[in-house]
Amino acid sequence: MKTPFAPIVLAAALGLSLGACSSIRVWPFGDDKPQAGPRIPANAVAYQCANGTRFYVRKLEDDSAIWLILPDREVRLSKASEGHYSNAATVLDLSAGEASLADGPANLRGCKAG
Numbered sequence: 001m002k003t004p005f006a007p008i009v010l011a012a013a014l015g016l017s018l019g020a021c022s023s024i025r026v027w028p029f030g031d032d033k034p035q036a037g038p039r040i041p042a043n044a045v046a047y048q049c050a051n052g053t054r055f056y057v058r059k060l061e062d063d064s065a066i067w068l069i070l071p072d073r074e075v076r077l078s079k080a081s082e083g084h085y086s087n088a089a090t091v092l093d094l095s096a097g098e099a100s101l102a103d104g105p106a107n108l109r110g111c112k113a114g
Contacts, residue, residue: 041069047099049111055101057094068092070103 040046044056044067056069066085068075077085077092085092091102099111 044069045113047111047113049101049108051108053108053111055111057092057099066092068101 041056041058044058046054046056048054054071058067058069060066063079065076065078068077068085068090075087075090077087077090080086083094085094089104093100097113099108099113101108101111
């Protein structure tokens, strides 16, 4: 019984051509290199706390609420008064470039903008 020659040649050619494609860039949406440093969400202010915790605050257009962007989740907080935002479990106080955050058992104070 003879082995068909064409499928073997086709498989070899396909393997060689795929190997050559590894240097071709097919992702059209920017570099595929990792970005250096943390990525700051658009229109957000970064806050760094003394214990190393970093979070971001993005004010909504009508200034009635903000998005608090934590490392593990995002939370919408309604404006309670000038510089004070909260929901049932989280309270954020913003004043003079600093923030204090009470989020469940976590209490962060003196977090600096920038």
